[in-house]
Amino acid sequence: MTAWLGREWPWYIAGPLIGLFVPALLIAGNKVFGISGSFSHLCAAIAPGRVEYFRYNWRRAGLWNLVFLVGVLIGGFLSAHFFGAQGVAISIETRASLTRLGIHDFTGVAPRELFSWHALLTVRGFVSVVVGGLLVGFGTAYAAGCTSGHAISGLANFQLPSLIAVLGFFAGGLATTYFILPFLMG
């Protein structure tokens, strides 16, 4: 049991488990599975300013979402610290592509050459973490959803807005992968 909890789960276990969060949240409180809404709730709670978009009762609308997010933090901690975290066994092709790109540290869950406090002081680290984070926060708010809200909940409910958003996710992701990353790492 413990050994199984510590290994990487195959896609046919992980995928259905992720999908089950949709009915679980609906049954628990008629809530649609999604994460990025909690970014808006945090803005509304911490610094609404004079921005009308953040002037709403965040406790009423989003306390459940923030509590869920705290859970995600704890879950990540428990999983990594009690059941171990090891390098990610990516395909040989990806390893080769990333090596050509200039990534050499494959030991963590993310490359330390880009994702460490030290790397934050480099242009590539700053762009990956800070600029990347900015785009994630702005884009998910603009699109009114992220991977969980659109790609999982929205597509599962056959919503056209979610299909458009997911096509956008991929257009943006491919642009970063094939144009921005080679430039950034070059």
Next chain:
Amino acid sequence: MTMTQATLSQFQGCGSEGTDSSEVRTVFLPVFLLLGIAFGFVLTRSEVLSWFRIQEMFRFQSFRMYGIIGSAVTTASVSLALIKFLKLKSASGELISVSPKPLGSGIQYAAGGTIFGLGWALTGACPGPVVALIGNGVYVMIAALVSALAGTWVYGWLRPRLPH
């Protein structure tokens, strides 16, 4: 329509859309905490929070991420159909309903989605994984989280001037 209702109905965040804004009673909050813990666990063990896995996906070099997303959507879709067919009620007693998002011109989904996609491949993490990574000890993602909150705030500020 009162001011509060107007603001709430204008509000469109990931996850708040489509549901009524009924407050979750305090007794049920621990359930959401436990579900969040389970989700953080699954994100870690499935490795979908890994920058390496996201690169593998965008380079089409493994079926893994597509298998995960595809089977997640299928499971969620079948569950939703069952919930609708059985007319299930939530724990608080309301009839479960998922109303569709307004399409509008669709620009917000195309533009916002693309902007998020650019950031997703840079950070290697969508919003859930950003938080789960901090739990995993990748503490620099605290900077990504703060930055993402700033991004969301800038959107709220610019919202009246953006096409939707």
